[in-house]
Each structure stands twice: as C-alpha cells, then as structure tokens.
Amino acid sequence: MKKYSISIILILISILSVILFFYKLNSSPPFLNADEATNAYDAYSILKTSKDQYGNFLPFRFQSFGDYKLPLLTYLAVPWIKFFGLNELSIRLVNLPFVFLFPIIIYLLVKEFFNNKIIAIIASFLSAFSPGLQLLGRHAHEGYMTVFFLTLTFYFLIKFIKEKKTIHYLLFIIFYLSMLFGYHPSRLWAGFIILFLIYFISKKKLNLIYFIGVIIITLFFIYTDIKYSPTRIQNLLFFKTSGFSSKLYELKIESPLPFIHNFLSLSIKEVINNYLIYFSPEFLVLRGDDNIRFGFPGVSPITPVEYFFIFVGLYFLFKNKEKWRYLILAMILFSPLSGSLSWAKQSLTRTVFIFIPLIATISYGFFHFLYKKNYFYLLIIIFSYLIFLFYSWEFYLFHYPKKALVVRSWQAGYKELANYIKENYNNFDKFYITKKNGQPYIFLLFYLQYPPEKFQKQAKTTNPDEYGFTQINEFDKFYFNVWPIKEKNRYVVIGYPDDFDLSKEKNLKEIKIGTEKIFLIKEVK
DSSP states (O other): OOHHHHHHHHHHHHHHHHHHHHTTTTTSSOSOOHHHHHHHHHHHHHHHHSBOTTSOBSOSSBOTTTTOBOSHHHHHHHHHHHHHOSSHHHHHGGGHHHHHHHHHHHHHHHHHHHOOHHHHHHHHHHHHHOHHHHHHHTTTOHHHHHHHHHHHHHHHHHHHHHHOOHHHHHHHHHHHHHHHTTOTTHHHHHHHHHHHHHHHHHTTSSOHHHHHHHHHHHHHHHHHHHHHOOHHHHHHBGGGSHHHHHHHHHHHHHOSOGGGOOHHHHHHHHHHHHHHHTTSHIIIIIIBOSSTTTBOTTOOSSOHHHHHHHHHHHHHHHHTTOTTHHHHHHHHHHTTHHHHTBSSSSOHHHHGGGHHHHHHHHHHHHHHHSTTOOHHHHHHHHHHHHHHHHHHHHIIIIIGGGOHHHHHHTTTTHHHHHHHHHHHGGGOSEEEEOOSSSOHHHHHHHHTTOOHHHHTTTOOBOOOOTTSOOOBOEETTEESSOOSOOOSSSEEEEEOGGGSOTTTOOSOEEEEETTEEEEEEEEEO
C-alpha cells in the first residue's frame, strides 16, 4: 500500500473515532461524576489563582478528595476551561486529541511489532471502535490519556532499541514522564519498563547511560510521591480493607486447621483469583468493570469474535516466532496486575492498557487466520464482528443511560440541585445536604462556579476514611455533616427519599431525573 493511501485511511479512521466520541456525549455517560467535577474545578482554580482548590501552588499532586490525584489531566484541562468555560463539555474535551490520535499511534506501534501495514491498519480500526478502550475516553478520566502516553512510551522505546537515534530516546523519556504523572497504575508500568531496559542492557544492546536517564526520571517521580504521601494508593490494596480481615478471621474460627489460613495464603489466593478474572469472557466480553460507571452487562469491552482471535493470534505469534512476541505476551500478562491487587474486582480503569497488546494480538490472528482464505469466510468474520460491536454500542448509547442503577451511580441530580440553590440562595440561611452519594461539595463548587480564591480560605477536610478519602463538611451556607437538623427557621434540608419519613413529611419539593426521584427538599421558613 502506498504511503499516502495509508495516511488517508488512518485519518478517516481517526475522524470516525472522533464522530463516535461526540455522538451523544452529553447523554452517555449521562452525568458528570465527582472525579470529573474535581478535576475540572481544580483546573478552574489553577486558571484563576495558580493554586488548587485547597490553596496549593501549582502542585505535583492534586489533593482532591484526599486521594492526591496525579496532575496531568488537570493541567491539560486548563486551556479547555479557559476557552469553553467551567462546564461538563470542557472537561470531557480533554480526551479529544487522544481520541483522534489513538488509532494512528496504535498503527505505528503494531507496525513496529510486525512490520506489516495491513495488520497495523486492522489494529487501528479495532482500537478506534473498541468499547473497552473508547468508553473510558468519553469520561474525563486519567486512565485513557495515561494509556495513550504509555503506548507512545513503548513505541519510541522500541524505535530507539532498533535504530539507536537520540530523538527517539528523548521522545521516549518525555512520554515516560507524562505516563508517570497520568494515573496511579503507571507506577507498576515504570517497574515493567525498567526491567525491560535491564534485559536489553544485559544483552549489551543498550548503553548503561540511557538506563541512568530513566532512573533519574523515576527517582524524581518517587520524590514527589514521598513529598505528598498519597494514602489512597495504600487503601486501594485489597488486604487493607476490613472485609479482608473479617474473611481471614472467619476462615480461622471455622476451620479445624486454622494455621493454614493466614495473611500470606489468603493474599495469594485472592490475587490469583482476581488476576484470572481479567482474562475471562465475563470481564472481556460480557460486562467489563464491576463499577457501573465503567461497565454494565450488555456493554462488551471486546466482541466474542475478538475474544476468539486472541487465542488465534497468540498461536500464530509463537508459530511464526515473531521478534516481539514475548514482549506482547508480557504486556498482556502484566496488565491485570494493578487491578488484581486492588479491592475493586474487575476494574477496567486500572487495567485498560490490556486492550493495546490484545488488539495487536487479535489483528495478527485475524490477518494470518484469513490469509489467502476464501472471501466468504472473511465476510462472515467481519459481519459477525460488526454485529456484536453494533449491539454493544447501541446498548451503551441508547439503553445504558436510562437504567435506574446507572442514573444513581453517576451521581445524578446535582446540576438540578445547584440550579435550585441559585434560585433560593438569598431566601435561606443554611442548606443541609446529604453526603450519602459521593462528594456533594464539589458539585456545588463546579455548578455554582464558586470563586476558588473564596473557597481556598474555607476548605477544611476531615481525616481520611478506610478508603483513603476525605470530606468537606461545610463551606459558605452549605453543611454536609449534620443530620437531622436543629434549627428554628430559614433553612433547607436536602436528602434522598429514604432520608425522610414520608408518612409525616408533607409538601416536599422534588428533583427528578426522568421518573426517578433523586432529591427531596424540605424548606423551613
């Protein structure tokens, strides 16, 4: 294929990917979640004051909800909020450049793997429409752009190993640094890349000086980790939860051989079980993430056709003794590690990079399985893939946002609540708001476009809970920690339906999403 033909095909695929990104972006995902709101408000605060919402000057970690988010997405959001304002669209546009460029980057990486343009184009197409990869791009989530930078990191690392050009090494370093400051699982990938480099140094294919450069970058990142001490990372580990401790205690008291049930044996069992889930049809084909915001039965991360071609691809990779087969296999096997160490089972966000080596493998299998085969078989495979892909996207775009579980999972109603507060702010002295579902304060900051310089003087957080999160109990007229209320008059109580005794309370106002009652409002004047 001629070079200009390849370029046209890739641009067309990228444009189609962007069209899919924009289609129903305002309705699926149906609402803004707290993480998106805090990233947006921190970017807004940086834009207005050069400080985050807590008054920290240009930080390397954003304190957020006590989870100390890595900073890259927030800083990249600043120009979008500068030009489009503080709103839902501007924060989600952060991923737009990555959505456009991802098919091109996948093409380049797969071409480096196999030196085959057709396989690379197949991979580019699969990546552009892969629900497992692209659904995350529709959120303002750090995982998507981090996978983008990690893919570029591997691409330029392989180019450097092949050609030993300084420009490739410098670009590798830039994207390696970007990946590190993108999302927390990047720490594990840094270890993978360091081991990868050590292997090539041991084979005398790389000079030690290049390894030292990577170590310096990594040590700088570690320094920022030590400086900010993000407790959230530790709280993500499955053995840090009360559930793990309770399970271990229960096994000991129930068994006649309590000594076989200990921290080590149970930990190994949990990690192995969690790890294997990520290769199962349940995760890859049926539903993806356990978190409803990132997965749902009917939304398949990959199609059953692609799942079949994973095994076909692996067979041909090793049958044909492809040069990078062990690296691709190592990528696949390493990707679930972050998710398997977390208490959140089946986490797409922590393991989303798995789709990069899987797409490369599937494309390779597809090409070699159908090479010189009858066109009839080719059409059957393509038609089956497109049918499964269509139904997955159709469910996500039209059915998923209407599900009651989805509406509540996406922390619905805060935009409407903010509108109510705007209209009634001067009529009441205090607003008491339930904090059962997420972090209500950040939605008020976001939707009210509360002045950051004003909030910075009021922001006081609680101590971290068992999951490493902190809360804001009050600011301005808003109180999130007092229930029930003991006031005489001029206050508002805002809660969920189960917060009120509906047999006694009368004349409650409602905030509804569709037919779902989200908030009930009690006004006392």
